[in-house]
Amino acid sequence: MSLIHDTCVLGECTSNTPEIATCTSFALLKIIDLLNSSLPVHSLISMLVRSLPEAMLPLQVYGVIAKIDEKIYGYPENGQYPAISVDVVVHGKIRGYISALYSKENQNSEQWTQAHTILHILCGCLNNLMEKKELEAIHMEDVRRYSSFFHNCPVGLFTDKQGNIVHCNHKLTEILGVSEDRIVGLHVTDLIDNETMWKTFSSHKLLSGPIAAEYEIKLRNETVKLRSLYLPELTTEGELKSGLGIIEDITKIEEAAQVQQQQKKLLINTFNAINDLILVLDRDLRIVTSNWKGLEHISKEERQKHPLRNDVLIHDADTCESYHVLEAFVTGIAKEALWTDPADGSIREMKAYPIFDEDGEAIMVVEHLRDITEIKRSEENLMKANQDLAHAYENLKSLEKLKNEFLSNIQHEINTPLTSIKGFSELVHDEDLGPLNAEQKKAMTRVVEKTRQLQTVLDSLLFVSSATHGVIKYNFERLSITKMLHVALNMVSEKLKHKGLALEENIAPKLPEIIGDIDYLPRVFVHILDNAIKFTNNGGKVTVSVTEDAGLLHLIINDTGIGIAEENLEKVFQMFFQLDGSSTRNYGGNGLGLFMCKIIIEEHKGKIWIDSKEGQGTAIHILLPCA
Template sequence: MKGLPDKLLNSLYKGIWAVDINNKFIYFNEGMEEITGLSRNKIIGKDLKYFMELAQLSVGDEGHFRELAVRVKDTLKPSRYHSLQFLTPEGKLSIQSGHIFPMINRDDKYSGIICTVESFSEQKIREKTFKDMLSSKKKLEDIYKNSPVVAFLCTAEKDWPIEFISDNISQFGYTPEDFTSGRLIFGDLIHPDDLDLVRMDVSKLEGEGKQFFSMEYRMLTKSSEIRWVVERSLLGFDEEKRPSYYQGIFIDITERKLAEEALLESEKKYRFIFENSPLGILNFDDNANISHCNDNIVKIMGIPKDRVIGMNMIRDIDDREMKEAVKAIFSRKSGHYEGKYRNPLSGKVTPIKADYSPNISDDGKLLGGVGIVEDITARIEAEEALKKYAEELAAANEELKTLDRMKDQFLSNVSHELKTPLTSIKGYTELISEESLGPLTDKQKEVETTVLRNAERLKRLVESLLFISRVQSGNVKYVFEPTSIAEIIDMTLLDLKIQIDQNKLNVKRRIPDNLPLINGDKDKLTDMITNIVDNSIKFTPEGGTLTCTVIEEEEYLHIILKDTGIGIPPDLIPMLFQRFYQIDATRTRKYGGTGLGLYICKEIVTAHKGKVWAKSEGENKGTEIHIQLPK
């Protein structure tokens, strides 16, 4: 500022001051002394914030001015301000307008700002008025901070660049800096479909010279959500009576707009429902007299509409429960009635359900009530028919339970009867096999092996049926003791060696030494492993591979029995462990089986507090059965 003649500056502006890059005052002319009542000596060298405190700049105006100063610093472009209010120490209210200019050094870098006051007005304020004003401003600031109303100041240029906007613009997703930085202007807030209409309305107002106006339009949030707002603004003019700035507020009225639209839609729907509803609908006033009804209520009550209108819902009704339901409305509660209603005017008896609701105005006055009445004759008849059907179904179910018990008893008896001769067949066949009764020819040995294999298979089937019978009756008993899983697997492979050799299967054993014992029932676990290995042998083509793996985990021994057999479609795996489940009839005919093996396995694993599941990548991709048994 050195070397710039005061006389020249004073001839250009009514007031001028400047701060350096650190916001310290370096210039304050006589015009500013006159406008603010503050001496140059008191200001030079002080911080800008100190000047604002002395000038009693209000919080809203202070924020506005600071935003403008930051914008000038960031953009290195001048900015205009309007109607900033200062309260001087002498009690003068000074309303100022002017420009803020950036100062740039030789390196084209920001070095401070120059602020001019181009116009101002002032008035003397008495001490009491001055104190009241400060108090009022404080109250207004507190109210404003908690208000949904957004305040703004923008210039009367194309689409209205914003110089100030209040912090609660955040309710629309924006920050004040989005606008005061120049990135957005007021026109960017307005919905594109409404922008031209707003422009036309504003141009009309400017042309007519009106100062105050109000309009409603749609606004876009930062996330492009549509909101309705109402704007109320003051148009300010410059000294030449040209539009200069807009100072106003807007508030979100989306809920009101939606409510208005919903009300119109609701009225249409209500009228349609009222006239076309299959239910009977009636309105009655605060004296309980019916004022409106639809045609269906006439059918239900069995009397003409002109006799329904005017009927009193309390005096003209004999049914005590119906009266109580209607009286509830006059206590501002809902009422409900269900029963066989006899109309006192027609004598018609109809099973009905009626719900009554109070009709309350916006100001809280009880206007009467609304009744929704339904003829439930068909429902009553259906309920009676359903009750009869339920009784018949219960009787049939009891008969089925009896047949189920007979079936289980039959299975148990037949299984026991089969087991005795099977034991003899198996025992004598083993004697023959051992040639205790004489030497055998090769052909006789082949036949004897077939008999022994099928006797063993039949024995497992009988034992499966017996197990199922005991499960159904709850008589399965387990004997838990320290048991070696490795030993059970080895014994199973040995017992099924004939079938394994006959199918020419390659058996891989991957069982670590020194596996810990588990607490289990050795016989039941042997049955379980036998069932799974037997399935693998049955469904694996000649020359396939059967792999037996045991992995020691933290809490379990994990057994994996994997084959290279025909596999299982993935969507059928969840049904594998159900009783009597088989994938399809074609497989049953080709491979045999009862569908009990995996069901029995699951029962045994569950009794041991373990887990069992199957995996298969699909048909002809083999199957894995996984078993986890607690250590």
């Protein structure tokens, strides 16, 4: 019995007037249109609830209420009425109900029965409609998800009918570098370069399973490698119905795999190139892998059986050798030990490094075994050499003490009589004790000169001894460098005249004072001037220049003498250094003068250096800070 048939019969039987029957018919037609519409379910139910009272008016129904999915539709017009309720059941589950309100007088009447029937028929139609719409919604969601997956898939996808491509995703257009309209319509074999694919399509038959292939093609002026998988859908006769193709650009994957393979090869080569024995051990102390250095006698077959570490290393059941490995497993900390092979006395250094899994548990240990026999012997030899050196040092300290005592005795034993000799010889030379003839005068001049040289040597030795022990006391005060230079020049003036050397002074006027020691600083100037005179041939020239720049006084004492070879420039400030060759023997010297000058200048926070070329003279530079 259909809804239209029942409601029409009901209208004819219960209508009291033609006007009511017409109104009821229009209402029923409206309900039929609603049920055939594409309105959303909630809107449809709301309009049905409003239309039903008018359609059921001959049955004295005054209102309709529906409650579906916890939502209520419609309200009674007046007061409280009895209700006829029918459940709304969708996919076997009660989702709510529809109730028709009627007058109490019509309860259990024929109209009540007809109204109940109409509600049943209407709910049945509504049930079917809701099931249909929900299935459509599920289908649309599946379509949406499939479309989203298809187009957002990280690999290229296409579908075909009988080998002709009908659809593809965005990733495939990206891989191939062409638009979708240029791909659609192509044959599968136009995209997948595979011999099996060609053979199967040319015979109009396909294998029962997927077809996989890897191949290179030229895209955008570069060669790329693609991996494809074709999943055919076959008819019962084995003919192609449709299929799904998957294409992936594996160029970078292949490149990464090649790099990884190269790194693996490099690692293996490095591992095997290590001259020490390397073992990778599991928790049972079995050798997982090794470079087998020193264990070449173990066969390849035996190595593949992963022998126990102790079986290939231990001699005379010396099980202590593996304790450090076990400790590394237990503590998770690198351990090391030394082991002496009882067979040949060789010494091995053994270090165990744990390897951890993602949970931080030590699952393997890398053991490094190194023969350090020669190193240990070298250490023993070095220790003995250090002991010998310490003994020699103690002897040297004793000699140093003897030297200091000797110099102290020199100062007392030699300096005292030398002072008397110097004093009396000068008195005789100056004719304070009586007149001298020419021969006597010449002899006394020689005595005074040599006495002064001896005093200079003695003073130099005493200075060096005191300076190296840091016992020299300097008395710093404000001094005029101009005055000190004039005093020094006056002291060497006779020597300049004797050799016929020209003296040029370029001392700037009004130079600032310096902070210096009045006893030691002039010694530097006198010694440098003595050297300039000594190493300059007769008729040469000595120039003394002083300038001030940026808070420093720059003194240059330049001569036109024999010069110094370049390889000796840094050596001249070393203690006891003397130039090799005949020049040293001709000019003499004890090799302490410039060493002493360097110490004094540096104690004055200054700097001293030499510019010289062999045969072209020498310039000694001194920088001293202004006061």
